[in-house]
Amino acid sequence: MAVAFKDPSWTDSALAPSSAFDDHGETEPREECGVFGVWAPGEEVAKLTYFGLFALQHRGQEAAGIAVGDGDRIVVFKDTGLVSQIFDESSLDALQGNVAIGHTRYSTAGGKKWENVQPMFRTSPDGTDVALGHNGNLINLLDLEKEARDQGVADKSTTTSDTSVITALLASAVSDGTTVFQAASQLLPKVKGAFCLTFTDGHTLYAARDPHGVRPLVLGRLDRGWVIASETCALDIVGATFVREIEPGELVAIDESGVRTERFAETTHKGCVFEYVYLARPDSVIRARSVNQTRIDIGRRLAREFPADGDLVIPVPESGNPAAVGYARESGIPFGQGLVKNAYVGRTFIQPSQTLRELGIRLKLNPLREVIAGKKLVVVDDSIVRGNTQRALIRMLREAGAAAVHVRIASPPVKWPCFYGIDFASPGELIANAVTGEMESPDSVIESIRSAIGADSLGFVSIEQMVESTEQVADQLCTACFDGKYPLGLPQGNPNADLVAKLQNDDRSF
Ligand code: SF4
Structure with a gap:
């Protein structure tokens, strides 16, 4: 495929301005x-x-x-x-x-x-x-x-x-x-x-x-x-x-x-760890490991790393389903379907204004009010890329009567671009980069993301626990979009790759 990144001047991007939406208007990584x-x-x-x-x-x-x-x-x-x-x-x-x-x-x-x-x-x-x-x-x-x-x-x-x-x-x-x-x-x-x-x-x-x-x-x-x-x-x-x-x-x-x-x-x-976390279908098996079981296991580990004071665990359907099942099993908090997904809306629509952009998410997901009203929710999703979906979703859940919204994410923050076949939007549009300046502590990054999406609390599974869930040898996986370690090297003639090389040379992070 052609080079995936769209905005070479990514460092100027702020969190979710209208220009942060590409011509697809999507908020998810794309295989x-x-x-x-x-x-x-x-x-x-x-x-x-x-x-x-x-x-x-x-x-x-x-x-x-x-x-x-x-x-x-x-x-x-x-x-x-x-x-x-x-x-x-x-x-x-x-x-x-x-x-x-x-x-x-x-x-x-x-x-x-x-x-x-x-x-x-x-x-x-x-x-x-x-x-x-x-x-x-x-x-x-x-x-x-x-x-x-x-x-x-x-x-x-x-x-x-x-x-x-x-x-x-x-x-x-x-x-x-x-x-x-x-x-x-x-x-x-x-x-x-x-x-x-x-x-x-x-x-x-x-x-x-x-x-x-x-x-x-x-x-x-x-x-x-x-x-x-x-x-x-x-x-x-x-x-x-x-x-x-x-x-x-x-x-x-x-x-x-x-x-x-x-x-x-x-x-x-150097298999892509993101295939297990998000990209592959849950009914697929990669290197003898069920993708569905991996995601359930990540949910269990997430519950141990980031427990929550909740009444009900709900997934963001459908990709968050297995991790939410794992979280519920491990935490003992009941599992419920609090959101209904329109099966015929494959992608969030392209809309130029904030109002219409949020309508796009509502076309995709609708809360079940009788399930969530008055409940302290633990909302489990597979990943946060730009944060737009989660922010609109949390607002929607509060409007539907949720007493609290604790967000738990079944992958670590995506911070680095993928040069091996996945389009995450440009690096400056990734919420983990957009909310913070360089060299901030991991805790302050998570707090900034929590504040940006409006959650009561936020937790991401660690890279170590995610990797262990795949049952693969750690150094046989690529985890570059989470840790910036590119096992195949960087591509020729790509401005974002040049920037990555510079940051790595300076021993800096995004
Ligand atoms: S950087 Fe590596 S782990 Fe991340 S999506 Fe690309 S190939 Fe997968």
């Missing part, structure tokens, strides 16, 4: 893509891919596409919008073949044009079709762009999408003497950053995962074929059984010969 692939001759591969993308819709809600190969040529159908808005019975019936890849996308600023919707498509010098989908963010895009320019395969679109550059470089290397597998094997060691790829030449399904395994990628088995998907929930929806994860640094090829595999780099696990 940047889900990938899917299926090799299953005799099956309706386009429809399987459609349902796989349907399960991965949460990973990208602005565009989607499917590329189907019939053994030779590839047909790509893609557009902006939700999966269910883009495809219908007739468009899927027209996509006939043995192999398919699919992609759901969240587009970043400057990258919303149709040409950047995936899968990307290129034809090699020897006439081989290549289609490719990507989840992640590369950190050496400048080097790869230079290589594409040097080879004469860069075009205007390659300057706005790292996926386009990879596709161009891959396709250009395929020739009479070099197969797609060989070309990928030579290219992938040069690609730095976070990437999960599915690609095809119309005959074979390929997948690759970066050496750090930042984003999840799994292999599943159908009765008559194979499936690759970002999350295990997408295997479940198409009736595939989980086989294993695609290993970090692994390239696989799947066709009538079975599954071929090659290591293009040594594995150094």
Whole structure:
């Protein structure tokens, strides 16, 4: 994806001025893509891919596409919008073949044009079709762009999408003497950053995962074929059984010969901890750990770290549900559903004024007055990014009669930008940065956030407890957005990365 940050002058941003809203008006972190692939001759591969993308819709809600190969040529159908808005019975019936890849996308600023919707498509010098989908963010895009320019395969679109550059470089290397597998094997060691790829030449399904395994990628088995998907929930929806994860640094090829595999780099696990906390679906499993169980466990630990004098624990639905269950179990405070979520409002709407912005949140969440009136509430949410949602929510709960609102957050404060595939808004818009100056104590930061959102008390689970909940080895996870330690390094040519480097050099924090 293209560079995610929108406001290079982030240090001037204040807490939630109207300019702090980007063109999406959202207040939540956004995943940047889900990938899917299926090799299953005799099956309706386009429809399987459609349902796989349907399960991965949460990973990208602005565009989607499917590329189907019939053994030779590839047909790509893609557009902006939700999966269910883009495809219908007739468009899927027209996509006939043995192999398919699919992609759901969240587009970043400057990258919303149709040409950047995936899968990307290129034809090699020897006439081989290549289609490719990507989840992640590369950190050496400048080097790869230079290589594409040097080879004469860069075009205007390659300057706005790292996926386009990879596709161009891959396709250009395929020739009479070099197969797609060989070309990928030579290219992938040069690609730095976070990437999960599915690609095809119309005959074979390929997948690759970066050496750090930042984003999840799994292999599943159908009765008559194979499936690759970002999350295990997408295997479940198409009736595939989980086989294993695609290993970090692994390239696989799947066709009538079975599954071929090659290591293009040594594995150094640095999985994204935020997948467990927020991004992945709760019914997915990452590295043998249930996402749902992780979130329940975080809630338990949160209750031990930050007990509250409450009558009722309520989640901010739906992502706060498991942590609220854990908090209630550990604290002994009853659990209740105090907020109803409109299932058809996927995102807070874009509105220019404060009044309408809050209406956007009300369209999404509505309090159950008879449940919360007169109660001291413990409200459990998964994360605070900008704080706008929580502030409007707390006001809404007080208007509905809550006697007190204690907020408990199932992740630490997000303070640093992600360069590996998640868009948190610009660093200055993050509430943990906006409320405070540098070098303040952690307690004063939390107190400032509490005051800004209007809660009676506020607690965030610690990084240590969050990491322990994942049951992963701590140094095999990326926690950079919480602690500023970037295990893959910083990206080239990004102003926010330059700023991060400067702060780190000066041994300072945001
Ligand atoms: S910076 Fe945060 S969101 Fe990005 S990969 Fe690391 S843990 Fe995940």
